[in-house]
Amino acid sequence: MLNYFFQILQGGGIVSLVMALLIVGFQIWMFIDAIRREEYVWAVIIFLFSGLSALLYYFFVYRPSGGSNPLTGFELPGAADRRQIKRLLADIHHLDKAHHHLQLADIYFSQGKLDQAEASYRAAYERDPNDEDIRAHYGNCLARRGKPQEALPLLEAVCAQNPKHDYGYTLMSLAETQAASGQIDRAIATWRQVLGMYGYPRARVQYAELLIQKKEYAEARKCLGEVVQDIPYATSFQKKREAVWFRRAKSMLGSIPT
Numbered sequence: 001m002l003n004y005f006f007q008i009l010q011g012g013g014i015v016s017l018v019m020a021l022l023i024v025g026f027q028i029w030m031f032i033d034a035i036r037r038e039e040y041v042w043a044v045i046i047f048l049f050s051g052l053s054a055l056l057y058y059f060f061v062y063r064p065s066g067g068s069n070p071l072t073g074f075e076l077p078g079a080a081d082r083r084q085i086k087r088l089l090a091d092i093h094h095l096d097k098a099h100h101h102l103q104l105a106d107i108y109f110s111q112g113k114l115d116q117a118e119a120s121y122r123a124a125y126e127r128d129p130n131d132e133d134i135r136a137h138y139g140n141c142l143a144r145r146g147k148p149q150e151a152l153p154l155l156e157a158v159c160a161q162n163p164k165h166d167y168g169y170t171l172m173s174l175a176e177t178q179a180a181s182g183q184i185d186r187a188i189a190t191w192r193q194v195l196g197m198y199g200y201p202r203a204r205v206q207y208a209e210l211l212i213q214k215k216e217y218a219e220a221r222k223c224l225g226e227v228v229q230d231i232p233y234a235t236s237f238q239k240k241r242e243a244v245w246f247r248r249a250k251s252m253l254g255s256i257p258t
Contacts, residue, residue, distance in 0.1 A: 026058075027046055030057045037061070084103075099124070099128075101124035102120075135158050139158070143155070148177045149181060158170055163193060167198070171190060171193060172200065184214070199226075204226060220256060
C-alpha cells in the first residue's frame, strides 16, 4: 500500500498528493472490510498489491454483498458489538428487563467471555425463569464453563418441552453435557434423538465417539462414513463451519478397530 502511495507522490504537486491520499484511503477501506468479512486472502492481496486489487475486491466482493453504506467498511471488528453492549447496559440500567440481560449474555457468549455471559444469563433467569431461550442459553453456558450438574436441569427441561429448540442445538448441548457428566447411555439416547431429526456432523461424530467407547464399532464406522461421504457435497460455508468435525470424522474412521 505505502509503496503505491510513494510512487504516486513522485509525480509531485498537490493533485498527486490528493490522488495518492484518495487511492490509499480506498485501499485501507477495502482492506479493513476484507478483514471484517474474514476474507483474509483478499486482505493479503490488497495489502501487498496496488489499488487495482482493492478495486477488484470492491466489485467482486463488497458490492455483491450489499455493502452500499460507505461507512460500513471503516468499522473495525467488534465495533457493532461494543455499540450494542453499550445500548443494552443503558437499557438494563433504566428498565432491567430479562430479555435485555439475555441479549447482553448472548453477545458475551459469542465473544468467548463466558464468566460475563454466565452472570448476565443468571440475571436474565432470575427475572424470568420460565423463558425457554434463557434457560437453554444459560444451561449451554454453564456446560461450556464445566458445570454440567448445574446445566443439566435447565437443558433437560427445555428439551422435554421442545426437542427442536434452536434447530436441535439445545438437544446437542444436552447430549454433550450428559456425556461430560458420565451419563454415557443417556447421551447416546439423546444423540439418537438428534439424529432422528437432523444430520449434523457435530452430532454424528460425537455419537460415534460414544459408540466406540461402548465398542459398537460397526455402527460408529457407518456413522462416520456418512460424514466423510457428505464432505464433497458440502457448500463452502458448511466446509468452513464444520471443518473440525470433518477432520475428526476422517481421523476416527481410520483408527476404528476392525
